[in-house]
Amino acid sequence: MSRWLAEALAVAAKDLRAEFRTRVALNSLALFALTTLAAVSYTIGPYRLATEDRPFLLSVLLWIVIFFAALAGLDRSFVKEEESHTAPLLRLAATPTVVWAGKLVYNLVLIFVLMAMLAPLFCVLMGFEIAMPWRFVVVLAVGGYGLAVITTIVAAIIAQALTRGALFSVLSLPLLLPLLIIVIEGTTAVATGDVASYSESLRAMVTMAGAMTIVSAFLFPVVWRD
């Protein structure tokens, strides 16, 4: 294992250890997701949507729940470092790219835990039938990665601001909106079994997530150091 990777994993492991002891971010994510899911399943349920509308509308609802739950909890990674005054020593001890990669891995783990809980529950409660289940997992994984990359860099930016409040959502939404549209198309495609549309959506998702990874890796050292 390269030294850089070992250092990045040390940052992720430290954050995960701290998170599993306090469960602040996990509780925010889970409570928001479960409350929204309960509201959606109670008001709409599995039978209130016309059969032909179901794949698209249920995809929209699934991703709205995932996106807003992510916005409720993923900003903690950097805000906590600043609020608890641990950021200065981390700045001195680790290189910026190590911190960025470690925080990205941490956010990825949180988002994948959220998805692993939420997606099966959503499918059962809403009667969401998926024609291509393995490809559904791929859409969730790539969409989750894109979500983690964008929220990680936005969290780093807003952690430096004095008035954080709604800044995370305000800055994240314009960046997340194109990804949201693409993952909804991809999820609709895997629900209906449309392979061509799935491939097209997957290409767009990978391109966007890749571009955001490169931009974040270059932007982060400037945000973190200055």
Add this chain to the structure above:
Amino acid sequence: MSGGISISFSDVAKRYDLRVVFRAVSGEARPGEALVITGPNGSGKSTLLAILCGLLRPTKGAVRFLKDDGDEIPRNEWGRHLGVVAPSMAVYEELTALENLRFYARVRGLALTDAEHRVLLERVGLDPDRSTTVRGFSTGMAQRLKIAQALLHSPSVLFFDEASSNLDPSGQDWLEAQVQSLIDDGRTVVLATNDRREMTWGSQNVSLAG
């Protein structure tokens, strides 16, 4: 210790919008010596320390880290050569003392064993077998852990901001002996303080007006 590092700063000024913290401060900290920064509350001692560490940029002036041979160390590498103990810099409350040291060693790329971490914790007066997280520590114990964190990588330069403030009298005696041993070992020490006792540890002085 071989290969000391000097810190030279000239005409350093810091202002936040219209508020001037200090202007045109100069000085030098050399290996085997302690530089003491003094000044009334709000005069910018901690701000100057953060600038010397590379955590803040000065509004004007320059700070340079110089090796024995005169080569300058780039700003983005200063962190590797320095250790800091300051009230505005905390260790992780959700981790134990041993977990904190393990973490800082890993991100610094140090291959230290648990036995070495335990020795360091004992050296600063902490019980390495204590399983409670730092949240359960007294301020004095947390201060001792911060000192251990600063010494972990045997840095050439050490910054202490009000380092003895939360220590009991025996802890203050211990810290004085530690600082003296670091100076004797050829390390560069910078102290920001108003404590009369700490002021006597240095051979150079920079006074901020306030």
